[in-house]
Amino acid sequence: MLEARLTQASLLKKVVDAIKDLVQDCNFDCNDSGIALQAMDNSHVALVSMLLRSDAFEPFRCDRNIALGINLSSLTKVLRAAQSDDVLTIKAEDAPDVVNLVFESAATDRISEYDIKLMDIDQEHLGIPETEYAATIKMPAAEFQRICRDLSALSESVSIECAKDGVAFKCTGDIGSGSVQLRSHTDVEKSENNVEIDLTEPVSLTFSLKYLVNFCKASGMSDQVKLCLSNEVPLLVEYGLQSNSYLRFYLAPKIGDEE
Amino acid sequence: MARTRSKPAPKGKPSKEAPIEPVTSTAKRLPPAVTNAPKLFVLPKDTSKDTRVVTLPNSATGTPSRYLFCAEKGFYEFTRIGAAKKACKSWLITSSLSEGEKEKGNGQDKEEEAKKDAEGEMELGSGFLAKNPDLFIATPVDTLFLLLPALSPKSAKDAKAKQHFLSLDDHLDNLSSTSPHWISLLAQFPQLRTRIEKRLAVICDTVDAGDEIMYRLSHTKLVAVLVKKAERMSANGLPASLEDKFIKTALEVPIMNVKREESALSETTCTVVEDAAAATTTTPSTNGESQISVSVSSMDSQPSVTTATTTTSVSATVTEELSTPALTTPPSIPPLLRLRTSLTYLSSAYIPGTLHPILTPLLLDLPIFAPLATHLAALTSLKTEALSLRSISDNITRKRNFEDDDEKVAEREEKKRKKEEDEKKRKLESRAVKQLKKVDTSGMKKLSSFFTKAPAKKA
Numbered sequence: 001m002l003e004a005r006l007t008q009a010s011l012l013k014k015v016v017d018a019i020k021d022l023v024q025d026c027n028f029d030c031n032d033s034g035i036a037l038q039a040m041d042n043s044h045v046a047l048v049s050m051l052l053r054s055d056a057f058e059p060f061r062c063d064r065n066i067a068l069g070i071n072l073s074s075l076t077k078v079l080r081a082a083q084s085d086d087v088l089t090i091k092a093e094d095a096p097d098v099v100n101l102v103f104e105s106a107a108t109d110r111i112s113e114y115d116i117k118l119m120d121i122d123q124e125h126l127g128i129p130e131t132e133y134a135a136t137i138k139m140p141a142a143e144f145q146r147i148c149r150d151l152s153a154l155s156e157s158v159s160i161e162c163a164k165d166g167v168a169f170k171c172t173g174d175i176g177s178g179s180v181q182l183r184s185h186t187d188v189e190k191s192e193n194n195v196e197i198d199l200t201e202p203v204s205l206t207f208s209l210k211y212l213v214n215f216c217k218a219s220g221m222s223d224q225v226k227l228c229l230s231n232e233v234p235l236l237v238e239y240g241l242q243s244n245s246y247l248r249f250y251l252a253p254k255i256g257d258e259e
Numbered sequence: 260m261a262r263t264r265s266k267p268a269p270k271g272k273p274s275k276e277a278p279i280e281p282v283t284s285t286a287k288r289l290p291p292a293v294t295n296a297p298k299l300f301v302l303p304k305d306t307s308k309d310t311r312v313v314t315l316p317n318s319a320t321g322t323p324s325r326y327l328f329c330a331e332k333g334f335y336e337f338t339r340i341g342a343a344k345k346a347c348k349s350w351l352i353t354s355s356l357s358e359g360e361k362e363k364g365n366g367q368d369k370e371e372e373a374k375k376d377a378e379g380e381m382e383l384g385s386g387f388l389a390k391n392p393d394l395f396i397a398t399p400v401d402t403l404f405l406l407l408p409a410l411s412p413k414s415a416k417d418a419k420a421k422q423h424f425l426s427l428d429d430h431l432d433n434l435s436s437t438s439p440h441w442i443s444l445l446a447q448f449p450q451l452r453t454r455i456e457k458r459l460a461v462i463c464d465t466v467d468a469g470d471e472i473m474y475r476l477s478h479t480k481l482v483a484v485l486v487k488k489a490e491r492m493s494a495n496g497l498p499a500s501l502e503d504k505f506i507k508t509a510l511e512v513p514i515m516n517v518k519r520e521e522s523a524l525s526e527t528t529c530t531v532v533e534d535a536a537a538a539t540t541t542t543p544s545t546n547g548e549s550q551i552s553v554s555v556s557s558m559d560s561q562p563s564v565t566t567a568t569t570t571t572s573v574s575a576t577v578t579e580e581l582s583t584p585a586l587t588t589p590p591s592i593p594p595l596l597r598l599r600t601s602l603t604y605l606s607s608a609y610i611p612g613t614l615h616p617i618l619t620p621l622l623l624d625l626p627i628f629a630p631l632a633t634h635l636a637a638l639t640s641l642k643t644e645a646l647s648l649r650s651i652s653d654n655i656t657r658k659r660n661f662e663d664d665d666e667k668v669a670e671r672e673e674k675k676r677k678k679e680e681d682e683k684k685r686k687l688e689s690r691a692v693k694q695l696k697k698v699d700t701s702g703m704k705k706l707s708s709f710f711t712k713a714p715a716k717k718a
């Protein structure tokens with residue numbers, strides 16, 4: 001029996017909105033520590049990993065480990081019926097055929113209830129080791145989104161070069177080239193505007209901009225985004241959520257045939 | 260593809276408690292069907308008293324079949340004439356005595372009587388309703404066909420070995436071994452023996468051995484007999500259905516592409532018509548151009564316009580003329596094909612299988628069929644040409660033709676199902692997912708090469 005109550009339906013709405021364009025179907029693995037999700041895109045070069053800890057819900061109850069195989073576009077359709085500040089309750093039996101979603105509007109005493117048919121999804125589950133990254137950059141999520149969007153107009157891929165003095169996003173395309181330089185920056189009044197660069201050694205990697213733009217759809221989830229890079233290792237883009245929950249994206253770097 | 264987990268909607272189980280009510284009907288019970296229902300036969304007239312039905316091996320297949328034997332007239336075979344399975348038909352048979360027409364005791368009249376019955380003239384109580392709408396007709400069959408199983412080699416292996424000359428008695432022994440009925444027939448009717456001897460002489464080489472004549476099947480003689488029979492069969496034309504299936508379609512000349520006429524041709528005709536217009540003349544000879552003359556005379560005052568109209572119509576006429584078939588069927592061909600069709604029918608219906616490999620080449624290589632063979636060869640080459648000229652659009656229909664195989668059909672269904680499923684899946688994909696598919700991922704390793712695979716269930 002699973003029963004998880006989110007005070008803000010918007011959290012799930014945003015999570016699903018952020019990943020539905022990357023993966024179509026995925027398993028929501030529910031256990032007593034929370035709800036986790038791991039899925040790869042069709043070409044298996046990007047991975048999304050989400051964890052909503054049980055603290056994020058009130059209350060959270062999960063007796064057995066359950067995998068809820070859900071088609072994300074179906075879930076989107078149902079979540080569209082929820083208002084951002086509705087209270088959302090996720091319910092499922094121990095061997096479920098359907099997952100039950102209840103939206104309660106405190107203001108109007110309106111209760112709507114939806115069932116989504118579940119699917120058996122055969123997905124590889126990858127073990128992701130805790131890695132010490134050579135470079136960790138924290139910056140405003142909106143800033144990262146803007147950089148990606150601007151550079152994607154020029155080129156397919158961006159090279160992220162981290163050095164002591166800052167980080168540079170550079171790209172070269174048919175119409176020309178562009179680069180954005182960021183330095184460490186502390187905004188005393190608004191801490192969300194901080195740019196922090198933590199570097200142990202210089203790193204320079206190239207990534208597909210289309211994928212990064214896709215990751216940036218999660219920008220609304222959190223004010224800050226964390227980019228972690230190491231040579232020859234996938235880039236980690238992490239959006240921190242409330243109560244230690246997170247939404248992480250991994251993207252394989254472009255290695256070899258660099259122009 | 261992942262399926263939704265929902266179980267199919269629970270089906271309402273048939274409740275066991277429901278009492279099974281016997282169906283009661285107010286209608287009067289019909290008597291149970293008779294297992295050995297009477298059959299209707301049409302038998303020859305004026306047969307001798309000893310006429311009987313005998314079981315003899317079928318000349319073509321060797322399976323025991325029923326024949327009607329009359330000592331004077333010889334053998335008759337039965338042909339079953341049935342209605343189509345779906346057609347709900349049956350016979351109403353009443354005895355002719357009850358009607359008071361005692362002289363009409365023959366089986367042939369049963370049908371008529373049935374009709375009269377329907378008119379309600381008589382009591383139906385003594386009638387019988389036969390469920391089976393079959394009618395058996397006895398038609399005379401040449402005795403020599405019945406002899407063939409005894410004369411022909413027993414198996415394909417024996418066919419290569421030379422057949423020996425045997426006396427009539429030996430042949431009759433052979434014959435008797437095929438069916439016990441032959442023995443009784445031969446014993447009872449001495450005239451049958453002379454009949455057999457006569458027919459044997461027609462198809463066998465003979466050798467005099469003292470006072471006895473020895474017989475051996477002669478293929479050339481048999482072929483000659485068959486051809487004669489086939490000629491008689493096809494003399495008055497074949498039945499319409501056979502004609503349709505084997506003659507007309509086989510001789511159909513494919514219609515080749517219509518070629519446009521050369522411009523020079525149209526120009527010349529043009530000038531001719533122009534002259535005609537100037538002189539305001541009468542109808543040109545050909546039928547197709549008669550229309551032109553009308554337009555010419557009506558637009559007399561404007562010769563320039565007239566020529567313009569005529570040009571088009573003249574060219575149309577010429578095109579029509581060119582569209583006549585590339586190959587015409589000479590009048591001698593259809594009768595030949597009919598003859599050959601009859602021969603094929605005869606040999607498949609009456610000749611034992613072991614003789615086929617010997618007789619078929621003999622029959623088809625008869626010199627009279629030479630023009631037919633060349634004509635058919637020309638036709639096939641034309642047909643293949645026409646087939647290759649066909650447009651791509653009717654490829655589909657041709658494709659269907661040779662996929663009769665159940666396996667292939669199943670394979671195709673499977674493919675179709677998969678395709679549909681894929682299609683469905685693709686429709687569910689969001690636009691962004693589709694866009695991501697197009698992203699150039701060259702140089703990007705799969706994530707599974709960075710991260711180790713973990714057991715699917717991670718606590």
